[in-house]
Amino acid sequence: MLLTNSEKNGYMVIEFEGSLDTATSPAAEKEINAFIDEGVSKFVFNFDKTKYMSSSGLRVLLATAKKLKGKGELKISNLNAVIEEVFDVSGFSSILNVYKTEEEALS
């Protein structure tokens, strides 16, 4: 999994390339936490290049959302149909802020 980041409109936009699963989640979480420790508090996670996410990936998102509660923002964008279904089934679509596109998330 490759994480590329850029700054837009005051948000740290992170693009996740590859799958977010058992193998790749620990490293991804580490990188995200590094940003939070540096003081970044507003994030957009763009999953356009992510094929699927297992529960390990969901855990990373949940952990991040809990960390930022009250102190920052976490927005999710560009989920494919399968990951959208995963979000619905798990109830994550009601507890995370999900947007269709990065542009919508940033506006």
Next chain:
Amino acid sequence: MNAIKKILVVDDEPLNISILVELLKDKYKMMAAKSGAQALKAARSSSKPDLILLDIMMPDMDGYEVCRLLKEDESTKDIPVIFVSAMNESLDETKGFDVGAIDYITKPISPKTLEARVNTHLSLTQQSLELREAHALIQQQQQRMQDELNVARDIQLSMVPRTFPQDEAIDVYATLKPAREIGGDFYDAFMIDNESLCLCVGDVSGKGAPAALFMAMTKTLIKSYASSDFSTASIMTRVNDELCEGNDENLFVTVFLAILNIHTGELCFTNAGHNYPYIIKADKSLLTLNQKHGPIAAAMDNMVYKEDLITLDKFDTLFLFTDGVTEAMNNEEELYGEKRLENFLSEHDCKDVKRNVDLLMNDISTYENSASQTDDITVLSCFYSGQSILASLNISIENRLENIGLAVEGFDAFCEENRIDNGPNQKVNLALDDLINNIISYGYKDNDVHMIDISFKRLENELIIIIEDDAMPFNPFEGEKNNIDLSIEEREIGGLGIHLVKNLMDSCQYQRKANKNMVVLTIQL
């Protein structure tokens, strides 16, 4: 058996003892005691008296006290006691009977009276003992008969299979609920070769052990002939001839026998006097197979049975049953009936055969309410999906987390080769990731290398995924449900993976097979 009876004489006066001994010693073995204490000792000894002649007036312990003590002791309470009293003694008869004596003799003693009384009481005691022994014997016999019936019932139930042939093209399930008395129902389902499935149900007339034995014979004969004969008419003809031989009890059996070619859907069947089965179509309409091919079996030998052929459509269900279903009665003695059965079959989804059969049995049970079940109830359901395996893949990985990626990559390639869409592909990837992660992380107590076997089978419309491991017994699908309505703070991180698997896959099953865990997932394509 008729040993000489022993009589114990108790009196503090030696003269009185010798008088009684003299009168009785020809017929009985005599024992003597000069006091209450001695009497108790003699009565409790291993040489127990069969009757006690007890003086009332004695120093230390009087006769009443001795008698009371005798009756209180388990080992002496059944010995009959006759009080012997002198004419000039004040007699308290009620007290005597209260302490448990059975008779009185007054002195001076008339020899004839003494002999008669002693004889009578000894006989009475003997008869009472014999009655008790006879009663115990009868009870034992009854228990033995009941035990034998239970054993016969157990044999009946163990003869019918509880596991069923597994194949992609068919799903079979059956159950037999016996009545209190053995009724002689049976069913069977087995593969003759790798493309022929044999199904049958039957009902032996009569009840009890003979019916159970006949049922065992019929079922065994069918299986034996079916192994080399694909014509149900031919099988039935030969089975009938065998059953007629030596059928002294004149038992009969109704049979419905069918052989299904699971690749072509062709069904060959013979009905020997059995109630008509149904075919439930995919659109829930019912087709009654109302062809008869010969009489009830075991009645007449040299009968030639016929057969019919039909072809099942994909997603048809063949539904066999015995008349215990339609003739189940409620408290008002009304029958469950064909209409009710037909309604049930057209209303319920048949694809999950086990669930469907269980629901029907439940429905019948509820209908019967508190009325007792008078006949065996047998139901067999066979769902024909007509699907065969188009492609398959087997992957084995060592139990390390980094190997999950290997399984996923192998499966991705399989999906490409076999034109499986991205949606199902990714959902299965998620399931693999979560389930295998669980196995590797929590399944092993040692640090050894273990193999996890994953197999994929692609049918036309379905993908079957089987994961087998030798980790500790664990059913991932059991356990608390994940509450998805909680807020961020309240959400638990655990249990989410299984929740996703259950909801994204079309079916999830767990089985413990030998010493392995086996998870079977299916997803529609």
